[in-house]
Amino acid sequence: MQPVSPACWQIRTNMTSTQSTPPVIDFPIVETEPFIFRLAMNLVRKKIRGGFRLLTLARQAGLLNKLYRHHLSREVQLLIPLYRPDDALDGIGVEDYESQVVQAFAAFIKNLPGKVTFLDCGANIGIMSAKMCAACPNINRVVAYEPNADVYSLLQKNLANLPVPAQARQAAVGNMQGTGSLKSPPHDPSSHARFVEADPEGDIFVERLDSLDLTPGYSLALKIDVEGHEWEVLEGASKTIENADGFVISMEAHPRHFQRTQRDPSLMLKWLTQLAEVEFQVSEKPDLKVDPEKPFFEQFSQDMVYNIICRSGLAQ
Structure with a gap:
């Protein structure tokens, strides 16, 4: 499985009053974590071998090029970048953070x-x-x-x-x-x-x-x-x-x-x-x-x- 080509990404640039920020990848926003992500995170949480490998393969295939919208309350929502290993959390992970x-x-x-x-x-x-x-x-x-x-x-x-x-x-x-x-x-x-x-x-x-x-x-x-x-x-x-x-x-x-x-x-x-x-x-x-x-x-x-x-x- 090959990584998704950056040519497929939609790029937008934001500006602040002091300096430019890097391009933002406008990946689609999903209301539910992809099944493969939830499966891999459950394996990791239960310390079953293969969870981290499954996450790596899913990212390489472009299956996690998404922002997961998690609702912390009726008024507060949070976008989680599933494509970033350092920051990817499922709903349980956000609540436990x-x-x-x-x-x-x-x-x-x-x-x-x-x-x-x-x-x-x-x-x-x-x-x-x-x-x-x-x-x-x-x-x-x-x-x-x-x-x-x-x-x-x-x-x-x-x-x-x-x-x-x-x-x-x-x-x-x-x-x-x-x-x-x-x-x-x-x-x-x-x-x-x-x-x-x-x-x-x-x-x-x-x-x-x-x-x-x-x-x-x-x-x-x-x-x-x-x-x-x-x-x-x-x-x-x-x-x-x-x-x-x-x-x-x-x-x-x-x-x-x-x-x-x-x-x-x-x-x-x-x-x-x-x-x-x-x-x-x-x-x-x-x-x-x-x-x-x-x-x-x-x-x-x-x-x-x-x-x-x-x-x-x-x-x-």
């Missing part, structure tokens, strides 16, 4: 006072933005950042389908206004593991969240998934966090990133306590208390990835 984090994050966001601005740093195709909007009716604005040009146009499509004003920004988030380059860690070449390093010759825009200059009177929900550069995001968002009426921040604590950057997550937790009274919860270990005065990976083992929820100013 980061379920522990989503549940904890959403519970605290719903208790924030007033209207909530959701900032999605490392948005990829916008799954977390969509899931949060479906779960939290008090979110009234979304700004999503994604530097990877390969998925940015699909992020735009998914944000356009949200029931609240939403803006996509093709940029990384950090503690400066400048440029950087995408890098891949040695342990993971996938697009999800890429991170941005400052580079004056780089082709990736880097922005500070404080440059949004949000109007006072907002609560803040901030998701940080930037592969080890959480510290830079927080530094560039100090005014945004400090000026919020209340905030909930979700960020990853990854042992591989700690080994690469030598920045213990507790340093960031302690920094947040200087801005406000903050409580912490690890979504995967909700019964264990986090002490920001002690190294995180002395309190938690280095054999798994954790997500830390930081919350302040929640309604009682």
Whole structure:
């Protein structure tokens, strides 16, 4: 079986106010996953041999050149690119995606006072933005950042389908206004593991969240998934966090990133306590208390990835 020729693809180009985006492949949108995709995903989920091979053959044959529309709620829908191995999920996979984090994050966001601005740093195709909007009716604005040009146009499509004003920004988030380059860690070449390093010759825009200059009177929900550069995001968002009426921040604590950057997550937790009274919860270990005065990976083992929820100013 041979791959479908690119000559068969319909190409469209979107433009933003700052730079052009890559061509978007206008594959057909389907309301139900193709049978061969559901079969392969079930094999993978049950750890039966042949599932990944079946997915590869289906993609080579062009059978997965489709966008699957998944409805998270009556108002929120999400387009999943079945043709991209890094992002292809069936309906079960979408619902299960980061379920522990989503549940904890959403519970605290719903208790924030007033209207909530959701900032999605490392948005990829916008799954977390969509899931949060479906779960939290008090979110009234979304700004999503994604530097990877390969998925940015699909992020735009998914944000356009949200029931609240939403803006996509093709940029990384950090503690400066400048440029950087995408890098891949040695342990993971996938697009999800890429991170941005400052580079004056780089082709990736880097922005500070404080440059949004949000109007006072907002609560803040901030998701940080930037592969080890959480510290830079927080530094560039100090005014945004400090000026919020209340905030909930979700960020990853990854042992591989700690080994690469030598920045213990507790340093960031302690920094947040200087801005406000903050409580912490690890979504995967909700019964264990986090002490920001002690190294995180002395309190938690280095054999798994954790997500830390930081919350302040929640309604009682």
